Amino acid sequence: MNVALFITSFLFLRAQCAKILGVFAAPGYSQFILGEVLMTELAKRGHQITVISPYRPKDEPPNYKTILTKEVIGDTNGDDSLWNLESQSLFKNIMSTYDYENGITEKTLQNKEVQELLQSNEHFDLVIVEQFFNDALKGFSAHFKAPLVLFSSMGLTEWNREYMGVPMLPSMNAVSYTQYTNRMTFFQRIRNLYGTIFDYLYRRYFFYPVQRKFLAQYFPSSLDFDKILYNASLMLLNSHVTTSENTLLPYNMVEIGGFHVINKPLDKEIQTFLDGATDGAILFSLGSNLHSSDLSQDTRNAIFQVFAKLKQKILWKFETDLPDKPKNLFIAKWLKQRDILAHPNVKLFITHGGLLSTEEAIFNGVPMVGIPVFADQKMNMARAKSNGVASVVSFSKLSEETLFEAVNETLKNPSYRNNAKRLSSMIKDRPIQPLELAMYWIEYTMRHSGMTFKPSSLYLYWFEMYMVDIACFLLINSLVVFLVIFGLMRICKSKKSDKQKKQ
Template identity: 35%
Template sequence: MVRMHHTLPMVVATVQLLPALWITVSCARILGITTLPFFSHQIVYQPIWKELSLRGHQVTLVTTHPMKDNGLTNITEIDIGEIILSVLGEASLSQDTAKDGSHYSILRKLFENHYIIADAVFSDRRFIEVYNSSYVRFDVVVAESNISPIMYAVAAKFKVPLVGVYSFGVWMGLNHAIGNPHPLSLYPEIWSGSDGRMKFFERIRNTLYYIWTRYYLNFEALPKCDQIARKYLGNDIPYIQDIEKNMSLLLLTTNPILYEPRPNVPTVISMEQMHIKPVKPLPKDLKQFLDNAKEGVVYFSLGSNVKSINIPEKLRKVLIEAFAELPYKVLWKFEADDLPGKPENVLIGKWIPQQDVLAHPNVKVFVTQCGLQSVEEAVARGVPMVGMPFIADQTRNIQRLSEEGAAVGLEHTTLTKEEFKNAIFEVVNNPKYKQNVKRLGEIWVDHPLPSLNRTIWWIEYVIRHKGTKHLRSPTADVSWFEYLLIDVILVLLTIVSLALFILYVAIKFILRMIFGGRKLKQN
């Protein structure tokens, strides 16, 4: 009994110490790198950094949009936003994925821009102190997976697992690199404007583009990416393509509505609606404007990439004339203090709390460029849309929403005042659009685990197991020649051809023996 009394305090102390030990063991050092200077993309990642910090991980973040949250004491943020905009410009990045550009020119321009971005980021003194330090250590690198794999090399420099994250779907080249199935008959490039029901000539175009992509990557883009990575990180790293192939995890903003269902490898995880937040009170003047609009409100915004101030004068004139003739009030996100010719029923604002505005019951329709994050917000708030696509995946987004009966699509280059007004009246007055948006919203959020929880669990899974080699797709190590069974097909064709040739020779020999013998007897 005495021994038990003496042992009891030790047991209690040990039990009390276990949680502290668990926290210490589970705390990881995480390096995050996101280089796109678009707020709509970065707001998807911010909940990830915040949650990792709140869970006790030490996060070093290289980003174009720092959170600057004083409540997060274990995040170090390196702001590279101004650096990237100074060397490239936000408008340049948006124009590179304009829907009227060819697939080939889009991909080439995107890589060329990312060469410039990588040089600027790697040259930043604060980042140099991170990747060149002899005492800085990390357990995982989480890097934005936007076309270029250059930043993946930082994970190889630190010899830690790599996690890719992107507020978009995945492009064809990355699918190929990680061994994710990508049948050319079903899945076009994400900025092509096509969906999985491609016609014959679209499949031809998709196949030719894929062949050109393989050539461009292997002989131009990847060697250049590898050269830039070695310039700053040294030669003691694998080839850039091998680093990309060994990605432990890929987190994507996809969903079952806008993206065709596909067989993903286990390391590709969806994280849709990451940035959707609870509804907050509106500013007093904005709330008053919306509350007083008993006839309804049209909310118009082209997002953070396209911007209303940059649209052609002809299109702006069409919009202004159409808005002036509507019986509704109009809230327009316009990035200037003044809008020449602004109708009386229009209120403009440089910045508008979009999620909270869309939650207001008087907002009847959202006129949008159909960027992925804007669509997610509209669906989350149950607001039907009129889509006016400009760049990237916006064309396919409005196409899918129109097929689902949740939106009406318009072509901004040929838009007339009457077309625009008719589209707004159709969406406002036909209840099917509202009903279909709500239906999509119910599908979108029906998951066994919220996206943020799922995302954090997988990142910590990579940390716990020091990568995911056990989940790696064997397709990543198979050449296209083997993957398409070209070698097997050639061997089988050779065997069949040889067999047919032998059969032909044998039949010819037999016929010659038969008919040759008869002819000899007759003579």
């Protein structure tokens, strides 16, 4: 009887397990962190996982296979161009991102193991793709005839809402490269309108043709690019109202922001350093793509001068040795940021404003001083500032005076800490934990072989969605009516004039 029960249970579990392909091709290590948490959790649930990525997990489960695409990483760390993005125009930022990610997509598809996978007879029950300027990679879903789940590491953006039928309203949906919130001034709305239109046109007429070429060139089967664009059953968003903004979403777009924040014990040395911070501690990190060691000597000296004035202990992610560092400063090439932020003695986080950093700070109730440089960092910090949890210093205006003023204000004004604690309580207080929610919807998609209930907006052209055709129709009709009335009036006037002449 026990043997029969064991066999039945075994067969049931086998039936519940699936083969899942994850495509997390972006070279940013912070994006891989999100993919790693998502895919390893699926592996823990017994699913057979294959992941295409430039990184592999530190503790790779036995049912988890990595197809390594290290060639996409390049020299993004310490790249001067990343620092220069802070001063580039909105239009240049948009073009640079699309063009750069075209190269990442092609390198991923050129990878020998990726091509071997595409030429194989492999089968997958589901494909999960990080939606990040890589639309040709959605072809994996169509090629393997499996439902498609998209994951957005940046939450809801102007380039991913289109695929799920969410309208982009320039009046309140700020372009990700701006420092705007969704409550914009008149002139901000004008600039945002220009940015929205430019992004749409550049994506459609310059970016899509390249991605369409990749789909035809690197996939062995003939796939329709226009169909795969809108073929996702589900999109998981790395966002939450505390870190993004309140917005309307269709049922198959699910927010799971904060799902990666799983705090673990600190290394003994750092634990001892923080335990001894009786006056509090400050964490300073510019993320995984920017290197603090690439800051100019003048900027570095200005930061040192600020730290020397503070009584708090400071941890700084710095990639080289600093023999002349202040006594209250601890440096390391890599710091376990989310675990450090959980320590009760950490009073402030000086950050570049990446979304993961913002989420981890808010999750742990730590106020921030933001020094945003590129991509969505300005917007993330603008939102954090509007929520009263951050002060912001423009990188181009970073100096001893501006940094000390921001640090001093954020540390001494209790409202920042109180607001951070309030948002921390909100992001934690959820009916179901975000990672569990993600697992439910992923497995729901597999149970139902994808979801076909798509919003009607996906079946409308842009001019139909925004009723431009109706506006033109009414305008033309009004013009015709005006011309008819005007013509009749002229005819009547002419007849009256003729009649008066005859008299």
